[in-house]
Amino acid sequence: MIDGAKVAVLVFFAAILEVSVFSDVKILGGVPDLLLVTVVAVALLRGAVTGACAGFFAGLVLDTATLETLGLSSLLLTLIGYWVGRYGETTGRDRTHAPFLSVAVVTFLYALGGLALRFVLGEPAPARVVLLDSLFQGIALNLLLTLPLYAVARRLLPPRFRVTRGEGAPALG
């Protein structure tokens, strides 16, 4: 319960910071996505279900704050949270590169998915701007955010169990 509240607060503030501060930061044409990195961090640390919930909540706050089509970001971030959570629970568990790999991949997929959904909904979908002019800068900026943000998330949401090298998964029960 406390864990869920922590996740909610973390995601909520990440969403607020994203819409009020980070969306205004343009570096070399790219915009860092604090919320996306936060969802990835939460999903990696807490698994698929929490990741999906965090993604849904994050999307809801984002769409509400930006007055975008409600459910659009929720759908994308839910899928991302779930997928990254699954990756964290399986192959990405305790791997140092997992947050970076996840962030890089989901930044690309998030941009692609957002474009596809907007296109389907008939909203403006500037593919050139999103995929060519700002995508790589966005990935780089998100990767820069990953280390500190993952550290903060890890501090707030410490892993429930650790796996050391040579050990298998902990016995249940």
Place this chain on the structure above:
Amino acid sequence: MAVLVLVSLALLTVYFRESSGGGLHNLQSTGSSILRPFEVAANRVAQPFRDAASWIGGLSGARADNKELRRELVKARADAIRYQAAIQENTRLEKLLRYSESASFPTDFRPLTTSVIVLPPGQFDQRLVVGVGRVNGVQLDDPVVTDAGLVGHVTRVYTGVAQVTLITDESSFVSVLDLSTGASGLLRHSDSGSSIIMDNVPKKDQVEPGDRIITAGWHTPGLSSIYPRGIPVGVVSSVNQTDIDPNKQIEVRPFVDFGGLQYMFVLASKSGTP
């Protein structure tokens, strides 16, 4: 997860299909109003950092601007100098053109406009090189003038260039006369200094300081001066005479500024002979 995806899709669908006054829109509006204070608070917290970033960005921008402006300034200065030089050049050429079209321009001569290629290397050498030569019709001993007056005469001719010996050179002699009194003499380099004098003027002839000196342009059967009559040469600056010298000592200040020569006319003979 499936539930959340379904909820998201439902939200999307309903939101997309309903009017802007629909329930979800109203809910979003309310939610946005609730979030507004948080956004404002985040903005206020971030403002100093944003200002700092903006200041640093502005500073680097100002540096870049400064660099660019300096570059433009250098270019503008170079342009201004070029334009100034062009204006001066235009003025000089206009003067030359006016002179060549004026009534005082010697008849029977074709003006070959030229510029100085090589200036006299020192005060001991009073010769310069101009940019016209044999191909342009320049011949040996052709007179050289500017709109101010007599410069000298051609002493060497090559294909595309010619050497001009100035009237201030020691080897130069010009038959001249006083425009006011008609007293004639020989303009040559002074033995004692760098000035030029009007020599061979008998004491009885009248020459006064301030008199204008022009080329005499004499003609005798089979022989004539290389300079046409009437080219301004200079003005008498001083007149002296002594008991032992049968002639007056007349110093002439030339009209032409030999230190600032740039453009001039080589007077090519229309008949083909100088």
